[in-house]
Amino acid sequence: MTTPAPRLDPALAARLKHDDAGLLTAVVQDATDHRVLMVGWMDDEALARTLSSGRVTYWSRSRSEYWRKGDTSGHVQWVRSVALDCDGDTLLVSVDQVGAACHRGTDTCFDGGDLGAVVLPPTERTA
């Protein structure tokens, strides 16, 4: 079951700068604890569905199909807000996340991914 394809407002569509595949980067953040949950991809129709339906829909680059988060996993993302960045190529999607955001079952796609970066103490921070 998918919702009928909505269309983007032409004024908004004119502000978008797509990548070579016609996609925008979508950064998804938990509205409550502000953790960054995952990054997905949207074409204009996925964005239009997301803006109009209350739920987040992506374009799957690996499966070449629309993918409404939670339809198979139950881990729905309810939209709280969507913002476009200054360059017009990235979206920030704030959501109420049901269950785990990551398909591995972790809360976020970054859990366990720390790379051990060097962190300078304040006394050594001289730009």
Add this chain to the structure above:
Amino acid sequence: MTTPAPRLDPALAARLKHDDAGLLTAVVQDATDHRVLMVGWMDDEALARTLSSGRVTYWSRSRSEYWRKGDTSGHVQWVRSVALDCDGDTLLVSVDQVGAACHRGTDTCFDGGDLGAVVLPPTERTA
């Protein structure tokens, strides 16, 4: 002035999944207030510099050069942590941000970009 080019640990390099341009998506989040500040791009050397130097370095897609945030603006990003996502194609960079993160002078690149998404009230959230 740039730091000498460091090399990525081979075990980490093997985990990375680059896009067609050899880049990873880098989501940058304020370590204190947890706002998503901006999204940039890194190749392996930009990531190696970021992991080893305490400051965030990007690859500029428009200028085709490395770009250490703050070198011209003074708006330095001090690294607090870097994490790789489950797919190996996206980084989450937590920073202490000096000044405005956006080149327009706003705190984040998403300020003023709200798209007025439909938000369903809890009573209408039936997946």
